[in-house]
Amino acid sequence: MTMPPPPAMSLAVVGAAFKNADGSDRHAEIRACEPGERVFLIPEPDNPHDGNAVAVFTGREVQIGYISAERARLVSVWMADDNDIVALFQRATDFGAWIRVAFDGGDPELTEAMLAPIDDEPASRGSVNEPDFYPDEVWPDD
Numbered sequence: 001m002t003m004p005p006p007p008a009m010s011l012a013v014v015g016a017a018f019k020n021a022d023g024s025d026r027h028a029e030i031r032a033c034e035p036g037e038r039v040f041l042i043p044e045p046d047n048p049h050d051g052n053a054v055a056v057f058t059g060r061e062v063q064i065g066y067i068s069a070e071r072a073r074l075v076s077v078w079m080a081d082d083n084d085i086v087a088l089f090q091r092a093t094d095f096g097a098w099i100r101v102a103f104d105g106g107d108p109e110l111t112e113a114m115l116a117p118i119d120d121e122p123a124s125r126g127s128v129n130e131p132d133f134y135p136d137e138v139w140p141d142d
Contacts, residue, residue, distance in 0.1 A: 005083045005103030010114060011075070013056045015065040016096035029062040030097050033089040035115050039099055041067065041087055043079050052076040056087070056099060065096045078103050091115055 016026040033039075040057045047053035054067040054075050067075050079085060084105030090098040091114070100108035 005078055006074075008100060008102040008106070008108040009071075010090060010098050010100050011071050012068045012093075012095070013065040013097040013099055014068050014095060018065075020063050024062055026062075026064050026096070029058055029060070030064050030092045032060075033058060033064070033092070033097070035089060035091055036110055037089040039064070039087045039089050041075065041079065041085060041101070043076050045076075054079070056097075058089070075101075 013030075016030060018026065020026060038059055040059070042055045042057060044053040044055055045051055050069055050072065052069070052072045052075075054072045055063055056065055056067065057063050066072065083103050085101060085103055086105060086107055087099050087101045088108050088110060090100045090110060098114070100110055100114065102108040
């Protein structure tokens with residue numbers, strides 16, 4: 001199924017509480033990341049928990065988690081359509097991290113509002129008290 005790519009989006013990276021297969025600590029790797037650092041999205045179609053799973057790795061080849069299941073279905077579709085996807089580390093959170101992803105090959109923009117920490121934010125959306133955090137358009141599945 002070919003769909004036009006969406007505009008750049010901020011995506012939650014979840015599962016940071018789990019250790020990697022090699023025993024490395026995902027939270028420690030997230031703490032080592034800098035805003036704007038390139039991260040890589042790796043589809044896992046054979047993942048036993050979710051055939052749409054998309055793992056997130058740093059340039060140091062250490063996994064920091066997964067795109068949330070809520071968004072992985074569409075992200076995996078855009079990846080399968082050979083879109084040129086560029087992902088940047090946005091910032092760390094209590095649940096894992098936020099990354100900024102451009103699906104059209106361009107560099108995703110990181111604004112000051114996207115880099116500012118938000119207390120007790122949910123993994124799926126920024127706080128309603130932070131209207132500048134999500135300048136994103138509505139996703140097709142929302």
